[in-house]
Amino acid sequence: MKADKRTTQFARQLYKLSLGADGRLSSERVAAVLACIEKTKPARALALLQTYHRHLAAEVGRSQALIEHAGPVSDALVAQIAAAMTKKYNRPITPAPKPAPALLAGLRIRVGDDLYDASAHGALEQLATATTA
Amino acid sequence: MTVLEQVEAQIAQLSNRATKRNTGTIRSLADGVANIEGLSDVMYNEMVSFPGNAIGIALNLAQDEVGCIILGDIATLKEGDEVQTTGKLLSVPVGKALLGRVVDALGRPVDGKGPIDSKEACPVERIAPGIIARKSVSQPVFTGITAIDSMIPIGRGQRELIIGDRGTGKTTIAIDTIINQAKINKVGLATGDPKFRPIYSIYVAVGQKNSNIVRTIATLETAGALEYTIIVAAPAADNPANQYIAPFAGAAMGEWFMENDMDALIIYDDLSKHAVAYRQISLILKRPSGREAYPGDVFYLHSRLLERAARLDGKGSLTALPIVETLAGDISAYIPTNIISITDGQIFLETDLFNQGTRPAVSVGLSVSRVGSAAQIKATKQVGGKLKGELAQFRELAAFAQFGSDLDERTRKQLDRGARIVELFKQPASAPIPIEQQCVTLWAMQKGFYDALEIKNIIPAAKSLREFFATRKDPILAEIRAKSALDKDLESKIQAAVDEWKLTQPKA
Numbered sequence: 310m311k312a313d314k315r316t317t318q319f320a321r322q323l324y325k326l327s328l329g330a331d332g333r334l335s336s337e338r339v340a341a342v343l344a345c346i347e348k349t350k351p352a353r354a355l356a357l358l359q360t361y362h363r364h365l366a367a368e369v370g371r372s373q374a375l376i377e378h379a380g381p382v383s384d385a386l387v388a389q390i391a392a393a394m395t396k397k398y399n400r401p402i403t404p405a406p407k408p409a410p411a412l413l414a415g416l417r418i419r420v421g422d423d424l425y426d427a428s429a430h431g432a433l434e435q436l437a438t439a440t441t442a
Numbered sequence: 443m444t445v446l447e448q449v450e451a452q453i454a455q456l457s458n459r460a461t462k463r464n465t466g467t468i469r470s471l472a473d474g475v476a477n478i479e480g481l482s483d484v485m486y487n488e489m490v491s492f493p494g495n496a497i498g499i500a501l502n503l504a505q506d507e508v509g510c511i512i513l514g515d516i517a518t519l520k521e522g523d524e525v526q527t528t529g530k531l532l533s534v535p536v537g538k539a540l541l542g543r544v545v546d547a548l549g550r551p552v553d554g555k556g557p558i559d560s561k562e563a564c565p566v567e568r569i570a571p572g573i574i575a576r577k578s579v580s581q582p583v584f585t586g587i588t589a590i591d592s593m594i595p596i597g598r599g600q601r602e603l604i605i606g607d608r609g610t611g612k613t614t615i616a617i618d619t620i621i622n623q624a625k626i627n628k629v630g631l632a633t634g635d636p637k638f639r640p641i642y643s644i645y646v647a648v649g650q651k652n653s654n655i656v657r658t659i660a661t662l663e664t665a666g667a668l669e670y671t672i673i674v675a676a677p678a679a680d681n682p683a684n685q686y687i688a689p690f691a692g693a694a695m696g697e698w699f700m701e702n703d704m705d706a707l708i709i710y711d712d713l714s715k716h717a718v719a720y721r722q723i724s725l726i727l728k729r730p731s732g733r734e735a736y737p738g739d740v741f742y743l744h745s746r747l748l749e750r751a752a753r754l755d756g757k758g759s760l761t762a763l764p765i766v767e768t769l770a771g772d773i774s775a776y777i778p779t780n781i782i783s784i785t786d787g788q789i790f791l792e793t794d795l796f797n798q799g800t801r802p803a804v805s806v807g808l809s810v811s812r813v814g815s816a817a818q819i820k821a822t823k824q825v826g827g828k829l830k831g832e833l834a835q836f837r838e839l840a841a842f843a844q845f846g847s848d849l850d851e852r853t854r855k856q857l858d859r860g861a862r863i864v865e866l867f868k869q870p871a872s873a874p875i876p877i878e879q880q881c882v883t884l885w886a887m888q889k890g891f892y893d894a895l896e897i898k899n900i901i902p903a904a905k906s907l908r909e910f911f912a913t914r915k916d917p918i919l920a921e922i923r924a925k926s927a928l929d930k931d932l933e934s935k936i937q938a939a940v941d942e943w944k945l946t947q948p949k950a
Binding site for chain 2: 317321363367416418419421422423424425426427431435436438439440441
């Protein structure tokens, strides 16, 4: 179900209400918003929840560094990456390591829309694009 | 470079450092337009890379999503696919290597003649030259069509609209102009004159049937004009994004000639279909619609395109001949009035005239060139300066003459002369007449050489006169070409030659 303009605006308002005083997502506030939706049952509830979920997912993506790695990664390296990203984006970034053997070697870090690729798979993909374009 | 060397060069280029990309996800996809979630760093008009080598242009930067038009094959794309920014503006190949080729809206060859060896590329969207860089229009572009060259002259760097209903010969005028440029180029380059400036042509086909484009290519090839022409094809079967971008791609190719001290002519065939393609994109992008459902910036769309045609001080020029199709001769519709106000004049083609057999069906009253006689050679001014006024008077008198049969001598003479001028201006397609031959035929008209002839015999007589000059009096034509003006000596030579030609004509 596609959200109309009103639903989109409402979902954005709910998302803003879900942010705490520090500008980060607050689980209590999100729970309160969900409880309110369940209680009041607004029109186009499904589309509203889907849009709200998209906003929350984007916010979660912005505040975490998804670290995909092919081989083993030490906790110290993960902490180092998190510290570097926190400094770069000027906001607290929490690390989320995830094994990804498809990368063959190296790392790939995603923070929000930004993708930092230092993997063998990425390099090969780049090579393929350059030679076939 | 061997295949192995190419791959090795690419490997060498790859650095070990991490690459940063700004990515997004396709949320919806329809009619060549994708709505993308993410792409937080994307710039307006930036190229966006889609899977499968398709590229898009970011046109709508909204709060939650980015609206992109997709150029190329969209069949393999689906919702959820990842896209990424490139940090570049859309560019097309430019240069002389494109001459004689048929390319798509992205400058890729579609004529099966192999890859194009182009060394340079230019951005499709560019700011038009400013006031200081420009120079006033004063050099002519000869169309080879007597009615236009004598009454509605076009200059290098001018924007002259060709407007009329469907099937009135708009494209024919454009093609004839391209053919005439090729003929002039061949003659001029053969003389080896260092001052000669050839005009290269770019024909942009927007939203046309493929069969029509093939016919145009065949006409140009037969006339030997394709070698001086680039054809940018965005046919009706292409997605609206390609149709939208094609005129801008053509303008980028034309600008290259202008910037590199050469002259170019660009035909946009046609901008009504271009506006329709842009309307389609805008409606899918959910931009607010205005009059006739066109978006609010449809004027800006065409003004920024046509403003790129200019004559640059110390450099070359780009002349634009946009074509617009009207419905039932209504030039006061939205898109025609917009483009009329942007251009430096218009050639209006009338359906009634066309059906009466007056071809090219140029309406003298509604056609104008705002550059005026500044873009005419002196010889044409001397022989055809009064023609427009005479023809306009003729049309007026002809309308009144229908109400009564008693006409005074003066009116009858004016009507008779007008009918002869109309007849003299009739010209078949793909047969442009060199300007010096036009001067001779108009001179003969001015001096009353056709007055004794029956009106139906004027066209054969004019043709015979031109052939006589081309085959037996070429030095006179060469002198007109060189002097670009008729002095007393030259006029007496023309007089003698026309008298000689008269003797060859059968007695009535």
